[in-house]
Amino acid sequence: MRADLRLKxxxxxxxxxxxxxxxxxLAMGCVMLAVFLLAACAPSAFAPYSPTQTxxxxxxxxxxxxxxxxxxxxDVFTSLVYATGRTLLTGVASAALALALGVLAGLAxxxxxxxxxxxxAVIDIFAMIPKLPATIVxxxxxxxxxxxxxTVIAVFGWVTTxxxxxxxxxHLNGRPFVDALTAAGYPKAGIAFKHILPNTLEVILTRFVxxxxxxxxxEATLSFxxxxxxxxxxxxxxxxxxxxxxxxxxxxxxxxxxxGAAIMLLALAFWCVWYFAEHRSRDVSxxxxxx
Amino acid sequence: xxxxxxxxxxxxxxxxxxxxxxxxxxxxLPGDPVFLxxxxxAEVLSRELYDSYYTALGLDKPLAEQFGDYLxxxxxxxxxxxxxxxxxxxxxxxxxLPATLQIVLPAIVISTLLAMWTGLTAARRPRGIADTAxxxxxxxxxxxxxxxxxxxxxxxFSFTLGWLPYGNLNSPGVDPGTIEGFFDRIAHLxxxxxxxxLATTPxxxxxxxxxxxxxxxxxxxxxxxxxxxxxNRLSFRHIFPNVGQPFLAMTGLNLGAMLGGSVxxxxxxxxxxxGMLVSQAVGDLDYPTLQGCLTVISAFILGVTVLTxxxxxxxxxxxxxxxxxx
Numbered sequence: 001m002r003a004d005l006r007l008k009x010x011x012x013x014x015x016x017x018x019x020x021x022x023x024x025x026l027a028m029g030c031v032m033l034a035v036f037l038l039a040a041c042a043p044s045a046f047a048p049y050s051p052t053q054t055x056x057x058x059x060x061x062x063x064x065x066x067x068x069x070x071x072x073x074x075d076v077f078t079s080l081v082y083a084t085g086r087t088l089l090t091g092v093a094s095a096a097l098a099l100a101l102g103v104l105a106g107l108a109x110x111x112x113x114x115x116x117x118x119x120x121a122v123i124d125i126f127a128m129i130p131k132l133p134a135t136i137v138x139x140x141x142x143x144x145x146x147x148x149x150x151t152v153i154a155v156f157g158w159v160t161t162x163x164x165x166x167x168x169x170x171h172l173n174g175r176p177f178v179d180a181l182t183a184a185g186y187p188k189a190g191i192a193f194k195h196i197l198p199n200t201l202e203v204i205l206t207r208f209v210x211x212x213x214x215x216x217x218x219e220a221t222l223s224f225x226x227x228x229x230x231x232x233x234x235x236x237x238x239x240x241x242x243x244x245x246x247x248x249x250x251x252x253x254x255x256x257x258x259x260g261a262a263i264m265l266l267a268l269a270f271w272c273v274w275y276f277a278e279h280r281s282r283d284v285s286x287x288x289x290x291x
Numbered sequence: 292x293x294x295x296x297x298x299x300x301x302x303x304x305x306x307x308x309x310x311x312x313x314x315x316x317x318x319x320l321p322g323d324p325v326f327l328x329x330x331x332x333a334e335v336l337s338r339e340l341y342d343s344y345y346t347a348l349g350l351d352k353p354l355a356e357q358f359g360d361y362l363x364x365x366x367x368x369x370x371x372x373x374x375x376x377x378x379x380x381x382x383x384x385x386x387x388l389p390a391t392l393q394i395v396l397p398a399i400v401i402s403t404l405l406a407m408w409t410g411l412t413a414a415r416r417p418r419g420i421a422d423t424a425x426x427x428x429x430x431x432x433x434x435x436x437x438x439x440x441x442x443x444x445x446x447x448f449s450f451t452l453g454w455l456p457y458g459n460l461n462s463p464g465v466d467p468g469t470i471e472g473f474f475d476r477i478a479h480l481x482x483x484x485x486x487x488x489l490a491t492t493p494x495x496x497x498x499x500x501x502x503x504x505x506x507x508x509x510x511x512x513x514x515x516x517x518x519x520x521x522x523n524r525l526s527f528r529h530i531f532p533n534v535g536q537p538f539l540a541m542t543g544l545n546l547g548a549m550l551g552g553s554v555x556x557x558x559x560x561x562x563x564x565x566g567m568l569v570s571q572a573v574g575d576l577d578y579p580t581l582q583g584c585l586t587v588i589s590a591f592i593l594g595v596t597v598l599t600x601x602x603x604x605x606x607x608x609x610x611x612x613x614x615x616x617x
Contacts, residue, residue: 121301128305128544128596132551133569133588137581140573141316141327217436221555224438225573239438243559253446260439267434275430 022279029272036266040085047078058250067254071245076255079238080262087234087266090150091216097154098215099161099208103200106165107192110173123166126159132221139222144229153218161207168203172196206277213270220263235259295600302543302596309589313582314361324350329374330577344374370583375575380583384565388587390460391564393480394556395549398487399542406492407538410499411526417504426500433493437552441486441559448482455482458561483560490552491545495538502534509533539603543596550588 039046048064054073061068067076108119135156142148172178173196181191222228223236226244230237242255317327325344326332336344349357364371370380409429413422449457456462456479465475506512507530515529550565557566565584572580604610 121304124301125305125308128302128592129309130544130547130551130585130588130592132554133547133585134309136551136554136569136573137585138312138316140576140581141320141322141578143322213434220436221438224555225558225570227573243442248445248450251450256442257439257446260436260442263436264434264439267436268431271430271434 019279022276025272026276029269029276032265032269033273036084036088036269039081040088043081043084047075047081049075049078051078051082053078058252060251061254065254067258068252070242070252070255071250076238076258079233080235080258083233083235083238083259084262086146086232087216087219087236087263090146090153090219090234091212093146094150094153094157094215094219095208095212097150098157098211099204101154102158102161102207102211103165103197103204105158105162106169106200107197109162109166110169110196111188111192120166123159123162126156127163129156131156131159132218135218136222136225136227139227144227146229146232149219149222149227149229153215153222157211157215157218161204161211164203164207165200168200169196172199202277202281206274206281209270209274209277213267213274216263216266220260235263295604298540299597299600302593306589306593309585310362310365313586314358316582317578318354318357324348327578330575330579331374332576365586370586371579373572373577373580373583375572375577376580380580383568383580384583384587387563387565387568389564390562391550391553391557391566393460393476394483394487394562394564395546395553397480397484398491399545399549401484402488402492402495403542403545405488406495406499407531407535410496411503411531413496413500414503414507414530415522415526417507422500425496429493429496432489433497435489437486437490437555438559440489441483441556444482444486445559455479457482460562483556483562486556486559487549487552490556491548495545498541499534499538502537503530506530506534536603536607539599542599543592546595547588547592550591 044050051074053075055065055069055075057069057071057073059065059069059073065075065077067080069075070079105119105123108115109123110116111119135152138155139149139152142152177195178191181195182188219228219234220236220239223234224240224243226240228234228237228240230241233241236259238259239256242252242259247253247256317324320327325336325341325348328348328350329336329344331344345351349360352360368381370384372378373380373383376383409425413425416422445457448455456475460476460479461472462475462479466472503526511533512525512530515525520529553564554566554569556562557564558570561567565587568580569584571577572584
């Protein structure tokens with residue numbers, strides 16, 4: 001009997017890998033995130049030089065300069081470490097805003113009536129808008145400040161969360177406890193925020209992790225196209241500078257590739273955490289709202 | 292049937308929303324609309340020039356009239372005027388679109404086929420070796436930013452190995468009309484197409500794999516298996532028709548993601564397509580061009596969505612059989 005149950009649970013998993021793999025992924029993701037977070041909080045502990053220190057320009061990578069130096073002679077690894085904080089901050093801030101928008105829209109969509117219909121329509125329409133092109137155009141209009149960038153990324157980045165929350169809310173609305181609360185005469189808004197919202201927490205947390213990675217990727221693309229703030233560079237801005245200032249011609253591969261690799265590692269770290277969360281949520285509730 | 296019509300209506304509304312946002316952005320934002328519509332700033336524009344632009348752009352007219360003129364321009368095919376390029380945005384896009392389509396269309400076809408094949412194969416034995424390996428690599432590839440993938444390709448295949456050319460779609464001095472020119476073009480296209488394919492396949496793979504795995508627990512699959520249907524035939528003849536629909540329904544959106552990715556890819560490979568146009572317009576603050584490109588991309592998405600919905604209506608057995616029965 002017990003074996004049967006376990007078999008059934010495993011069959012429901014939509015992602016490969018067992019519990020051990022999930023735990024290993026979580027550990028790996030957390031270690032990577034911890035390193036990035038430490039680098040963001042205390043860059044001077046990681047960077048070999050001060051951010052204003054300069055050397056000969058265009059030095060190739062060596063034991064003194066892991067990724068070489070850039071056109072102004074700054075150590076690329078040092079710039080990379082000092083850009084960590086800004087990159088993480090933009091990503092987390094826009095993800096938080098996108099998440100708030102998405103959760104609100106998703107809750108409203110399950111609300112029924114005019115509010116529900118409007119929220120559903122808005123979600124479906126936003127899902128049809130070409131995300132990256134629209135983000136690029138609106139970001140160009142809005143200018144390159146951090147507040148503007150965060151807002152624009154969030155405005156076009158909340159739809160997937162809204163759809164996941166909407167699916168979960170639809171699922172919860174069919175549960176007896178919602179019927180009981182409605183029959184007992186509790187106000188609809190109260191039910192939505194006090195009783196349904198806490199039950200969507202698992203979806204929200206899972207979505208947050210993927211949204212942060214997605215927002216960092218979008219920000220990097222915007223900065224790569226030159227929409228970033230040069231006074232407080234992110235990794236995307238670094239790639240833009242490396243590309244525009246002749247990184248290819250000068251064989252400055254460290255400068256060109258290292259920021260991209262850092263973004264990739266960060267995205268992977270978030271993916272590892274997502275993988276664990278997804279595993280857990282499927283173990284517990286047996287279904288996923290990710291798609 | 293009604294779900295397809297709803298889908299088409301949503302796509303149409305999204306297109307109209309983009310058009311309205313395009314009109315509203317330069318007029319609503321705190322900046323001066325003349326600067327936002329021409330891309331010039333106070334340093335370049337003298338008082339007289341500013342005034343002439345102000346009237347030329349119709350900013351002295353009432354808002355409703357401006358909106359009418361704007362709509363007439365969008366649907367009349369002008370798409371606005373780029374003062375940076377001194378040309379109609381529509382003609383700029385028409386010049387650059389062929390290069391973009393040569394990259395985007397093959398990338399769509401290749402990534403769709405690749406995702407279908409790998410996704411269905413992986414779902415055949417969920418959590419088996421092939422599935423674990425392919426899903427892990429899809430996750431890994433999904434974390435690679437498009438620009439990193441493109442730069443690695445350039446550094447590795449063009450600069451280090453020297454196998455493939457870098458930059459634009461033709462080598463200088465080669466006539467694109469000849470056979471030699473044709474192969475030269477293919478050689479130039481390989482890396483951009485590969486980069487775009489690499490950037491867009493993982494998410495499609497994940498989607499089709501998860502749908503196919505869900506479907507493989509259905510009874511018709513069990514029935515087909517018990518009749519001895521197995522392997523490719525089971526995946527492609529039995530499972531795919533049942534999971535392909537949401538996959539095809541996403542084609543329109545997919546095109547949007549492709550054209551967005553093309554901005555990055557064309558910038559890295561210096562291809563003079565629409566992506567490069569966008570990327571340059573970002574640098575020059577050439578707002579009319581940016582807006583025109585967004586309008587065209589949205590129109591493409593609308594067109595492809597309508598097309599795929601018609602195909603899906605024709606392919607939907609429920610609707611097909613109903614009309615036969617009548």
